[in-house]
Each structure stands twice: as structure tokens, then as C-alpha cells.
Amino acid sequence: MKKPIFILAFIFFAAFMFMAAIDMRPFGEPARSEMDDYFIENAQVQASSNNVVTSIVFDYRGFDTLGEGTVLFTAVIGIVALFREVAK
Amino acid sequence: MIGEMSRIVRTMTNIIFGFIVVFGFYVIAHGHLSPGGGFQGGAIVASAFALLLVTYGTEVIQQYIAKDLLSVIESTGLILFGSFGFLGISATYFYNIVANSGGLFGSPTVIGVNPGDLNTSGTIALMNIAVGLEVLAALGVIVLTMSAAAEIIQNKEKS
Numbered sequence: 001m002k003k004p005i006f007i008l009a010f011i012f013f014a015a016f017m018f019m020a021a022i023d024m025r026p027f028g029e030p031a032r033s034e035m036d037d038y039f040i041e042n043a044q045v046q047a048s049s050n051n052v053v054t055s056i057v058f059d060y061r062g063f064d065t066l067g068e069g070t071v072l073f074t075a076v077i078g079i080v081a082l083f084r085e086v087a088k
Numbered sequence: 089m090i091g092e093m094s095r096i097v098r099t100m101t102n103i104i105f106g107f108i109v110v111f112g113f114y115v116i117a118h119g120h121l122s123p124g125g126g127f128q129g130g131a132i133v134a135s136a137f138a139l140l141l142v143t144y145g146t147e148v149i150q151q152y153i154a155k156d157l158l159s160v161i162e163s164t165g166l167i168l169f170g171s172f173g174f175l176g177i178s179a180t181y182f183y184n185i186v187a188n189s190g191g192l193f194g195s196p197t198v199i200g201v202n203p204g205d206l207n208t209s210g211t212i213a214l215m216n217i218a219v220g221l222e223v224l225a226a227l228g229v230i231v232l233t234m235s236a237a238a239e240i241i242q243n244k245e246k247s
Contacts, residue, residue, distance in 0.1 A: 048187035048197045049120040049212045050204035057125065058212045062173060062182030065215075068127075069166050069222055076162060076226045083237035 093143050101143040108136040116220035120209040126216045130223025137228045146232075146239045155232050158225040165222030172214050186210030 025031060039052055039060070047055035057065055092098070115122075116129030141149055176183025187210030188196045197208045 044197060044199055047184055047209070047212065049209035050197070050202070051120050051122065051125075053123075054120050054125050054212055054216070055209075058215045059182065059184055062215075065219065066170065066173065069169055069219060072223065072226050073162065073166050076159075076229050079230050079233055080159075083233045085240055 092145065097143055101139055105136055105140060108139070109133055112136065112224070113220075116216060117213075118206070119216035119220075120212045121204040121206065126219030127223050130220045130225075131227060133220075133224040134227030134231060138231050141231060141235050146235045150232070150236070153228070153232065155229060158228045158232070162222050162225035162229060165218050165220075165225065168218035169215055169222065172211050172218060175211060182211075184210045184212065186214070187212075 030036065039056060043052045043055045043060075044050065047059040049055040049059070112129045112132035112135075114129075115124040115132060116126055119125035119129065137153065140153075173182045176185035179185070186192075186194050187208070188194060189210070193207055193210055193213045195205060195207045198205070
């Protein structure tokens with residue numbers, strides 16, 4: 001009884017994925033490219049870094065990286081608190 | 089002690105370990121010039137820790153790598169990252185005030201297509217190093233803690 005449901009769900013999910021993949025734009029031709037053009041034009045002057053990706057991650061979107069670091073820190077706190085030896 | 093890995097595995101680990109660590113620190117330090125950065129380089133260094141754990145087991149490694157020291161390094165990295173953001177607080181948070189100032193990581197950037205200079209990009213390089221320290225220590229602590237937990241289960245099954 002369970003197996004046909006799983007197969008049906010899988011087919012449904014895969015069909016949606018394929019439809020989305022067919023509908024995708026070709027690589028390198030975004031629908032709107034104003035943002036990309038701005039970063040490529042101005043990143044070296046404003047953020048002073050040759051790597052545009054790094055200048056976005058650490059300068060334009062610095063808050064996002066701070067959140068990422070906090071998430072990792074919280075994950076470590078959770079793991080250290082969880083995997084400890086307890087006396088019986 | 090359950091025994092140890094074969095001589096082949098141990099020899100290859102001894103040869104490769106140093107190269108992995110050096111490559112990880114290279115990726116961290118060149119984050120503002122080449123693909124990669126703090127997160128990626130830290131993950132590479134932590135994978136070297138995982139290789140050591142697989143080869144030598146938890147008991148031996150815990151004598152060489154102190155988990156508490158890694159914890160301190162992790163907290164220091166995150167605090168450093170936050171405080172580097174405060175350097176440019178006169179304009180905004182995360183403002184790149186060190187760039188083009190002439191000091192460490194402060195030499196002027198050449199505009200246009202060029203291979204790049206390591207001593208540029210201001211706070212971006214400093215933040216890369218801080219995040220790299222944080223990530224390598226965090227993933228190292230995770231790997232060490234979970235392998236120690238696996239060891240506890242194994243000892244319980246044997247006894």
C-alpha cells in the first residue's frame with residue numbers, strides 16, 4: 001500500500017522538477033542583469049578587491065556572512081552540549 | 089584500543105596531511121584574489137583533521153589536538169569578524185575603511201584586468217582570515233566531538 005504512494009509522489013516531484021528545468025533561461029543570460037552589471041562595474045573601485053564574489057560576500061552583504069558565522073557557532077554549541085558523556 | 093589502520097593508510101596520511109593544511113591556509117589567505125575564501129579554506133583544513141581521526145582514532149588524536157583550544161579559536165574568530173565590521177563605523181557598519189589607506193592590506197588596487205596583489209582589499213582580507221579561523225575550529229570541534237561520542241558507544245558495546 002505504501003509503495004505505490006511513494007512511487008506516485010516521486011513521479012509527481014520529478015515531473016515538476018523537469019518542468020522547471022525546461023522553463024529555465026539559458027546559462028549566462030539572466031532576465032534582469034542590472035544588479036550583475038553594477039557589481040561587475042563598481043566592485044573593484046568600491047570594495048577594492050579583485051574577486052567580485054568575495055567583495056559581495058564580505059562587503060556588500062557583510063551582514064549575511066555575520067549571520068552565517070553565528071549559525072555555525074550555534075551549531076557547534078548545540079553539538080558540544082548534545083554529544084557529551086553522562087553518568088548512568 | 090581496537091588496533092590501527094594499515095601501514096599504507098598511515099604512510100599516505102603522514103605525507104598528505106601537511107599539504108592539505110597548507111593548501112587550506114593558502115585558500116584562506118588568497119580569498120580576495122582567487123576562488124575560495126574563509127569558509128572554503130576552513131573546510132579544507134577541517135577535512136585534514138577528519139583524515140587524521142579516521143587514520144589514528146580518537147584516543148591518539150585527543151592527545152595532540154586540544155578541543156578546548158579549538159573552541160577558544162572559534163570564539164576569537166567570530167569576535168574578530170564582528171569587530172572588523174566596527175572598524176568603519178564612522179561611515180556604516182562593514183564599511184571598508186582600511187582599503188587604499190597604505191597600511192597592512194591597504195595598498196591601492198589596480199583597476200582593470202590584472203592578476204592582483206596580496207596586499208590589497210582592506211577589511212575583506214582581514215575578515216577572510218577571521219572567518220577562516222572560525223570555520224576551521226568549528227568544523228574541527230564538530231568532528232572531534234562526534235568521533236568521541238562514537239568511541240563511547242563502542243566501549244559500551246564491548247563491555
